[in-house]
Amino acid sequence: MKCKLKNFRLNLIFTLLIFSELLVPILFCPLSTREITINEYFPHTSAAENKKWYEPMIISNETTQSNNPSITVDKFGNIHVVWEVNSGPTDDIYYRYWNSTLKVWSSTVKFSIGCTEDSQEPSIVADHYGNIHAVWHDYTNYSGCGFDTDIFYRRWDNLTRSWSSIEVITSSSNSNSRYPKIAIDKIGNAHMIWTEGDTYYKWWNGFTKLWQNNETCASNNGYPDTALAVDEQGCVHVASKYDGGPRPYMLYRRRNRSENWVDDFNFDDIFSYNYNPTIATEKNGNVHVMWTAGFGWMSGTYRIRYNATSTWSDYMFGIVPKRNYDHVLISDLLGNLYLVGRIETIQNSLDFNIFVRVLEASTSTWTETKVINEGSFFNSYCPDIAVDNSSNIYVVYVEDNEIYYCKYYPVPPEISIISPIDGQTVGATAPGYEISIDGSYDSIWYNLNNNTTNTIISSLTGTINQRVWDLLADGSVTLDFYANNSAGMVGSAQVMVIKEPAIPGYDVYLLIGAICVISVVLIRKRFKS
Ligand SMILES: [Ca+2]
Ligand SMILES: [Ca+2]
Numbered sequence: 404m405k406c407k408l409k410n411f412r413l414n415l416i417f418t419l420l421i422f423s424e425l426l427v428p429i430l431f432c433p434l435s436t437r438e439i440t441i442n443e444y445f446p447h448t449s450a451a452e453n454k455k456w457y458e459p460m461i462i463s464n465e466t467t468q469s470n471n472p473s474i475t476v477d478k479f480g481n482i483h484v485v486w487e488v489n490s491g492p493t494d495d496i497y498y499r500y501w502n503s504t505l506k507v508w509s510s511t512v513k514f515s516i517g518c519t520e521d522s523q524e525p526s527i528v529a530d531h532y533g534n535i536h537a538v539w540h541d542y543t544n545y546s547g548c549g550f551d552t553d554i555f556y557r558r559w560d561n562l563t564r565s566w567s568s569i570e571v572i573t574s575s576s577n578s579n580s581r582y583p584k585i586a587i588d589k590i591g592n593a594h595m596i597w598t599e600g601d602t603y604y605k606w607w608n609g610f611t612k613l614w615q616n617n618e619t620c621a622s623n624n625g626y627p628d629t630a631l632a633v634d635e636q637g638c639v640h641v642a643s644k645y646d647g648g649p650r651p652y653m654l655y656r657r658r659n660r661s662e663n664w665v666d667d668f669n670f671d672d673i674f675s676y677n678y679n680p681t682i683a684t685e686k687n688g689n690v691h692v693m694w695t696a697g698f699g700w701m702s703g704t705y706r707i708r709y710n711a712t713s714t715w716s717d718y719m720f721g722i723v724p725k726r727n728y729d730h731v732l733i734s735d736l737l738g739n740l741y742l743v744g745r746i747e748t749i750q751n752s753l754d755f756n757i758f759v760r761v762l763e764a765s766t767s768t769w770t771e772t773k774v775i776n777e778g779s780f781f782n783s784y785c786p787d788i789a790v791d792n793s794s795n796i797y798v799v800y801v802e803d804n805e806i807y808y809c810k811y812y813p814v815p816p817e818i819s820i821i822s823p824i825d826g827q828t829v830g831a832t833a834p835g836y837e838i839s840i841d842g843s844y845d846s847i848w849y850n851l852n853n854n855t856t857n858t859i860i861s862s863l864t865g866t867i868n869q870r871v872w873d874l875l876a877d878g879s880v881t882l883d884f885y886a887n888n889s890a891g892m893v894g895s896a897q898v899m900v901i902k903e904p905a906i907p908g909y910d911v912y913l914l915i916g917a918i919c920v921i922s923v924v925l926i927r928k929r930f931k932s
């Protein structure tokens with residue numbers, strides 16, 4: 404009896420060992436097949452995000468005559484564009500935006516709603532809180548503001564997720580108020596200048612949400628040539644064309660933190676003409692002013708005021724190697740400067756193209772002049788530029804009565820599949836894989852036969868999930884690898900392998916069952932004997 408009991412125990416241990424042996428591959432097979440979510444995050448393997456200039460695309464309606472675009476990017480990466488349409492009964496302002504989450508453009512909408520006279524010269528800017536401010540000048544007698552030109556304003560409120568109705572912000576004015584330019588500071592106030600004989604200034608308090616009183620900023624004689632920038636300290640810098648001497652010159656003024664206009668500076672009127680100024684400020688307080696001056700081919704003229712209040716640099720020319728106009732200079736949070744303008748082409752003196760240069764804060768040197776619409780046959784002009792917190796660049800310009808849009812933006816991660824190779828045959832055991840990825844990425848996943856479920860992976864090498872592999876029918880199997888980056892761009896690569904049938908007659912569950920039955924019979928037989 405004692406011997407029988409010992410045999411029974413030995414057989415039980417033996418049976419359990421067989422079971423556990425068979426269960427090992429099943430138990431240790433990865434079970435982590437999940438739906439992918441946008442919050443999945445894996446470390447980047449290469450630091451540099453690959454970016455490129457994308458082909459320009461038309462964003463205006465092709466049956467209209469469009470002009471004067473203004474562009475801004477909000478803190479979510481959405482791109483907002485306003486422009487003037489000159490082909491209706493009166494000029495109007497139109498608007499559309501690019502949704503950075505869905506990666507699609509909205510439809511185009513009329514922005515100057517209820518403005519029955521000409522609506523022109525829009526300017527748009529997003530603040531750091533997700534609000535967007537847009538201004539333009541309008542001849543409409545809106546809410547009794549008169550038939551003179553006034554500055555109209557609309558605001559996207561990020562809390563209510565809606566555009567405000569039109570507010571006339573020069574309602575007390577009886578003379579023509581034109582050419583508004585708007586900028587924001589880092590605490591959410593908006594600052595605006597416009598031309599009304601002289602250059603005027605007023606600001607919008609981001610806390611009370613009210614426009615403050617007008618301030619006279621600079622003498623100007625009614626020219627449209629004004630520029631505005633707000634620095635890190637909230638000081639306002641303005642350049643304005645003024646006809647006060649033998650010929651028009653460029654006047655600079657600064658509104659200091661005590662809200663006084665100071666530091667008048669007249670750029671010497673050594674040039675036969677001066678127009679179209681632009682201003683940008685760096686984090687260190689340097690102020691960069693650029694404008695077009697009559698000095699032969701050196702049309703882009705440039706000066707820097709070091710540390711905001713000290714001396715100005717000498718005149719600088721040749722920032723761009725050919726005749727160049729329509730400059731717009733902006734800065735980003737890191738202190739890099741971005742210059743857009745139009746540059747003479749080789750083939751035709753009337754066909755200008757659009758260029759971009761960047762003054763990198765880390766190296767204090769300008770990048771190469773990049774022509775972003777090389778090969779365009781029509782004259783390209785009136786560009787505007789915006790940059791987001793990731794230093795992606797967005798440009799709009801006019802060409803052949805259309806608004807064109809172009810961006811310097813990340814490209815998707817580029818995946819190469821090293822193994823398995825195309826056409827490889829694979830048996831019942833799931834194959835291993837090895838991929839390489841060019842460019843930074845956030846997460847990687849693969850998909851078999853366009854299944855609804857993706858399998859997330861964290862390594863560039865590994866083995867295809869055995870459970871997923873087992874569910875596939877024999878024959879050709881497509882294996883797609885995907886990787887996305889922080890900009891939401893998805894790259895992919897595909898390979899096709901052949902799944903061969905399993906060894907005929909071999910069924911793991913049948914085998915377990917058979918072993919089970921045989922073991923029980925054996926145990927019982929030995930126990931009985
Ligand atoms: Ca209108
Ligand atoms: Ca007015």
Ligand SMILES: [Ca+2]
Nearest residue numbers: 548549576577
């Ligand atoms: Ca008025």
Ligand SMILES: [Ca+2]
Nearest residue numbers: 755779781783
């Ligand atoms: Ca062109």
